[in-house]
Amino acid sequence: MSMHRYFLIGCANFLVLGLLAQPFKNIQIPPVASKYDFNECEPSIAINPRNPKEISAGTVLQGYHYSSDGGLTWKSNALKSPFGVYGDPVLQYDQNGRLYYFHLSDYIKTSHLDRIVCQVADKPGQFSKGSFPAPNGTKVQDKHWVVIDPKTNVVYMTWTQFDAYDSADPKDSSIIVFSKSLDRGQSWTQPLRISKFGGDCLDGDNTVEGAVPALGPNGEIYVCWTGPRGIMFQKSTDGGRTWLAQERKLSDHIGGWDIQIPGIYRANGLPFLMSDLSGGPNNGALYLNWCDQRNGSDNTDVWLMKSTDGGLTWAEPQRVNQDKESRHQFLTSMCVDPVRGDLHFVYYDRRRFKDNRTDVIWATSTDGGVSFKEQRISEQPFVPNPLVFFGDYLGIAAYNGKVRPIWPRMDNSKISLWVALIDLD
Numbered sequence: 187m188s189m190h191r192y193f194l195i196g197c198a199n200f201l202v203l204g205l206l207a208q209p210f211k212n213i214q215i216p217p218v219a220s221k222y223d224f225n226e227c228e229p230s231i232a233i234n235p236r237n238p239k240e241i242s243a244g245t246v247l248q249g250y251h252y253s254s255d256g257g258l259t260w261k262s263n264a265l266k267s268p269f270g271v272y273g274d275p276v277l278q279y280d281q282n283g284r285l286y287y288f289h290l291s292d293y294i295k296t297s298h299l300d301r302i303v304c305q306v307a308d309k310p311g312q313f314s315k316g317s318f319p320a321p322n323g324t325k326v327q328d329k330h331w332v333v334i335d336p337k338t339n340v341v342y343m344t345w346t347q348f349d350a351y352d353s354a355d356p357k358d359s360s361i362i363v364f365s366k367s368l369d370r371g372q373s374w375t376q377p378l379r380i381s382k383f384g385g386d387c388l389d390g391d392n393t394v395e396g397a398v399p400a401l402g403p404n405g406e407i408y409v410c411w412t413g414p415r416g417i418m419f420q421k422s423t424d425g426g427r428t429w430l431a432q433e434r435k436l437s438d439h440i441g442g443w444d445i446q447i448p449g450i451y452r453a454n455g456l457p458f459l460m461s462d463l464s465g466g467p468n469n470g471a472l473y474l475n476w477c478d479q480r481n482g483s484d485n486t487d488v489w490l491m492k493s494t495d496g497g498l499t500w501a502e503p504q505r506v507n508q509d510k511e512s513r514h515q516f517l518t519s520m521c522v523d524p525v526r527g528d529l530h531f532v533y534y535d536r537r538r539f540k541d542n543r544t545d546v547i548w549a550t551s552t553d554g555g556v557s558f559k560e561q562r563i564s565e566q567p568f569v570p571n572p573l574v575f576f577g578d579y580l581g582i583a584a585y586n587g588k589v590r591p592i593w594p595r596m597d598n599s600k601i602s603l604w605v606a607l608i609d610l611d
Contacts, residue, residue, distance in 0.1 A: 212565050215592075215603040216262040218249040225249045225264075226603035227577030229592040230275045233585040235524070236283035240310070243592055244275025244287055245603060246577060252310050257590055257605050267316045269293040269303050276332050280339040284308050286371055288332055288343070291318070299326045302345055306371045319343070319365035319374040326351040327363075329456075331398040335405065336463060336524065341367040342426065344380070344397035344409050348387045359384035362397045362411055366426055380420050382432040385413040391442030394418075396456030403463060403470045408497055410436065410459040410474055412443045417457055417476065421497055436500055437491065441479030445486055447516050449542035449570050454578045455486070458520050464527035468554040472497055473529060475506070475520040485512040488533050490520075492555045506549050506558050509537040515547070517580050525586040528552050532582040532591035535562070543567040546593050548582075548608065563606045568595040576601065587611045 218225040227246040234240040243251040248271040251262045265271050270292035278286050285307045292298045301321045305313040321327070330345035343365055349358035362381035365374045385394040394413035401407060407422040418433040439455065447453040455477030462471045472493040479486050488506040493499060507515040518533040531549040538545060546564035551557060570576055574596065581592045587610035594601050 210563050211607045212563070213257060213260070213605050213607060215243065215251050215260045215605060217603070218245070218262045218264050220248060220264050226594045226601045227575065228273065228275065228579060229581040229594065229603060230277045231581040231583045231590055231592045231605070232277040232279050232285065233583045233588065233590065234279045234283050234285070235281060235585060236279075238585045238588055241583070241590060242277050242279075242285050242310075243581065243605070244277045244289070246273040246275065247271065248273075248289075249275070250287065250311070251603070254310070256588065257607050263311065265289070265305070265313065267291075267303055267305055267313075269301065269316050269318065271303070272299065274329055276330060278332055278334050280334045280341075280370065281336050282339065284370060286332070286334070286341065287313065288330055290328065299328055299351070300324060302327050302330045302343065304341075304367070304371045317367075317372055317374060319377045322347065322377070325349055329395055329397075331396075333399045333401055335401055337405075339370050341371055342399045342401070342407055344399045344411075346393070346395050346397065347377070350387055352389065353387040356386075358387045360387055360393045360395070362394055362409070362420075364399075364409070364426055375426075378426070380409065380429050380433075381411070381418070383415055390444045395443065396454070398457060398459040400459045400461040400472060401463065402461060402496055406496060408459060408461070408472060410457050412439045412457055412476070417474070419497055436474065437503065439476070439478055441483065445477060445479060445516060446483070447486065447514055449572050450516075451570075451572055451575050452578070453516050455516070455518075456579065458518070460520060460522045462522050462527045462554075464522070464524055466527035468527050470494070470496075471554060473520070473522065473555060474500070475518055475531065477516050477518050477533075482512060484514075486514040486516045488515045488518045488531065488549075490529075490555050504555060506531055507533070507535065507547070508558060508560055511537050513537040517578070519580045519582050521582050521584050523584040523586065527554075528584065529555060530582055530584045530589050530591075532580045532593065534580075534593075539567065542569050544570065546591070546595075548589070548591050548606065563591065563608070564593075564595065564604070568597055570596045571599040574599050574601070
């Protein structure tokens, strides 16, 4: 999400009084030497399927972090591009081991964020200069998410386009757009609007935001986002050439996606849409994860909704966090293990405290979202400073039982970046 508006982690034993902490090793990732002082926020993490010991992560604004030993040790550098690097990192590997690093651009200095840049690397740290879907004049391109087809390596991307960022003019609107790359990130199709209904440009509850693509087993493309009409769903069965005549509403986003959490600069409940392509018992299932305040403004929760028929119908939302208290769980992220089909979540949690002390939780489901186990994985709680930008989401990746949640913590107003090493075998 645009920087103009400026993130609990191993199996669970749940106790009435709280969660036991399992000693999964917490590793601090070295900070990036940069002129920016918030380079450890909004982490995205990816595991190379060709070599699962190779893990890459990205952070706001230009952090690139790399491990060759499964996350035990890391090297950190500032990513560079002639088009600028301005946050919202999204990292993924394709099936051939190519790393894709997507980020915002500040290429045109008089109009920030005019394009979404994709840099690729076939060897660690050796990134291309970058490619991008065609810019649209001075319109702002923001908050992208990506999915890569494991069979074809075709890359699909969705994001929000603002007519004019932060404009209160009712003539200015935000929409959801789509583009794909058929040549592994070298070029992109012309951006296509896929939302019939737009939002405003104020980057809040009435803006359409958080468009996340997922794939079906036969190449179907699914997209979810949120905004003034709630959590919405789109679908294409022909590679993104045509879409539903209008998006379908899946759920109200109760309390809005721009959630107020005490002590946090800002927090969102944007959705994450994932699919199971593992070939296991839940192959083809769609999972939608988000946060909202349907249980009260003092009780933010993490939710999961599932579809087994390509998004035609959806089961009732299930609460992922299993606490009984009115406490906040927020800034969720999720992934699906592409080999095992297990679901993994990471989020912040305050069930143990009545103040702003915050833990990190890892939750998992091995039965397709029927039941969940939670575990506190941060070694110590932290207290954020509401005056310090802390990002909008966490990150988590899994591959064949190796789970790597990643999160920032804040101590004495200083942000640091951490990963937990969870090996289920």
